[in-house]
Amino acid sequence: MSVRGWGAFDVESFDPDDGILHVALRGSALIPDGDLPSGRLIWKGAMVGAVVCSLPNTPEGTALKATMEETTDRCKISVRLG
Numbered sequence: 001m002s003v004r005g006w007g008a009f010d011v012e013s014f015d016p017d018d019g020i021l022h023v024a025l026r027g028s029a030l031i032p033d034g035d036l037p038s039g040r041l042i043w044k045g046a047m048v049g050a051v052v053c054s055l056p057n058t059p060e061g062t063a064l065k066a067t068m069e070e071t072t073d074r075c076k077i078s079v080r081l082g
Contacts, residue, residue: 007043019058019081021051024074044068044077051079
């Protein structure tokens with residue numbers, strides 16, 4: 001495990017034209033570090049960052065909406081423009 005942690009992700013779908021990403025996180029571990037929480041919450045922000053990096057022509061300040069749904073065996077994270 002790295003200092004930041006690890007996560008096992010399955011990309012369920014990614015549509016760069018519409019700026020939509022759906023992933024399932026099936027396992028993760030994070031060590032709390034300063035203002036970084038442990039658990040799955042930090043991965044929601046990481047997925048927003050992945051979409052931003054994947055859409056280099058998106059104007060700065062474009063709103064992204066991220067949602068997270070946890071179940072007993074996974075955490076579904078969705079990110080979309082707007």
